[in-house]
Amino acid sequence: MKKLMLLLVALLTVSLLAACGGETEKTDKTETNETVEGNPGSTDGETPSSDEPIRMTDEEKAKYYKVVEFELPKENFRDVIVDYMRKQSDIEWVCAADFSVSEKWAHWGISLNFKKGQTYRGIPYADTKVSYIQFENALVNGKYTCASDKWKDVYGVQCISSIMNSIQQFDPTVAGTSNQMMPSYDKFEAKICGEYEVPKGVNRTKDIIEANGEEVMFEALKQLKKGDIIMTKNDREGTSHFRVLVEEPTIYTNNLGKVVPSRCYVKTIEQTNAFDSKRNDGVKTTWFVDHVYSFADLLKSNYIPLTLESYSKDISEMEVPYILLDEAIKPEVLAKKTFNGAVRSNFPIRYVQLDVLDKSGVVVASLIKGDMADTRSVPLRNHFSDLFNNVKPGDYTLVVTGGIAIDSAELARVDFTLPA
Structure with missing residues (x-):
């Protein structure tokens, strides 16, 4: 019996040592004993259950002339949103005739020139809120052009509409414009990520950051996962921008357990109003794919972390589209x-x-x-x-x-x- 007890104690000790294992890195005196956290791409523990989603009954369908159902994705919803963002960013097309997307407002603008015969990748940057299929159907033998230079005429998506397309692969409750993503507005439809206070009615994400302080916001950013969203918004100037995380953040903490913001970073995908000058593979695209941003830079640009309620819902709570x-x-x-x-x-x-x-x-x-x-x-x-x-x-x-x-x-x- 005594030998058995000693064996159990030994096994328990090994188990505890394995659970506490981690990667560490030595730096200067102010940032000693840093710990790298995060598991890029992991969505463990959030796989939808095998229960059936909500769908129309035969009696309900009989009331209408024609009903077409589209099955919900079987994959984890966090993977779905990233995959659809990548899909929108990856479609190749050739410019059939020169066209532009040109707009100018007080605090920002668009000046994109597409050249005949040039191959581009990704749905163009514009504000007609097209789905992937819409843009694909608009291609004639793989080519596209537009007679207008207005972003309300060119077939395309902007940052928020590309994300809405991705969310609406499975969730109809988050819809609309950037206002539906602002936690201080009554029409907020997403969910804050982490634990930070939201002063009611403020119209800048900067105000939210200032109300909480950097430490709180860094801890909130630390809670981000694949498929979550970061947003900056300034409605005093009519500007906003959104990015989607393609994997979990890489986190460095010091010996006090606090994040090291200059070394913590997220990898994202986003639709933008400029061609990606960092591409060195010859690809012409307005999509910034797998760009990396430090926590420090995110807060300087007034980004806050958001997530979706549907990520934690059971499949039986979701509607079949x-x-x-x-x-x-x-x-x-x-x-x-x-x-x-x-x-x-x-x-x-x-x-x-x-x-x-x-x-x-x-x-x-x-x-x-x-x-x-x-x-x-x-x-x-x-x-x-x-x-x-x-x-x-x-x-x-x-x-x-x-x-x-x-x-x-x-x-x-x-x-x-x-x-x-």
Whole structure:
């Protein structure tokens, strides 16, 4: 019995030593005994359960003309958001004709020039809030151009809309603009990461940092994980920017357990308003992929850490995304050059497209309703009255397509006649 007890004590000692093991690095007297923490890319302990998500019943589906469901990603949601950001940043396309994105405001602007024949990577920087599929569908033989230089015309995403696209692969509750990500606003839909106070109503992340002090904010940054978001915002000047962590931060602490901000860093992905001058591989892109920023630099630029409530939700609390057409489109209504019905979704709708095809299948008229931050219903009559403006009398087919961030679907194909 005594030998057995000694064996158990020995095993326990080995176990404790293994649990306390860590990597250390010696530096100067003020930063001795630094500890490296973090596990890049790890999402252990947050894998969705095997329970079923919330979906429409057959009785609910029967109320509508057509319902198309898109299954939730099976991967960990933290991986999903990073993967979709990478997907948006990685699509290759060739500029079909010179175009620009050019805007100027009081405190910032855009001046991007795309050259004919040049290959680019990533969805362009613009504010039409397109999904990956939308931009992919806009390519003609792998090429894209735009007649306008306005960021409200060019197919693209900016920093926040690219992140909204990524979040909305699984979560419809975080939607809209940068205001939905500001914790001091009533419309805040994300979640603060760490433990810091948020003074109500302040309109700058700088105010949040100053209210808490650097030490508190460094500790909050320390809590970031893969898929979390960092944000800087100054609504006095109308500026904001967002980045997504592609892995957990690398953390150095001193012998007092406090972070060493100049040595702690995050690796992120972000959409920006400038071409990445640090790329040395010949790639032309406005996406900054796997850039590294120290905690010290983040606070100097007034970044605060955010996360998502959905990361801690069980899969049974999540909704299966769907898009639907609520009623059959009537040929006799189309004959009057108007519409009935609406496209709806439980997720923000990215676009609704109506195409008119002649007998040969050639598109003779097309109209898209897009640039929607948080729209769940698009009544066709309200948005497509101009579709028939230049369509001559004859026999045609109307095709209705709609998309959310995760995917798109054809919702109707209706034959009709425009009378003389």
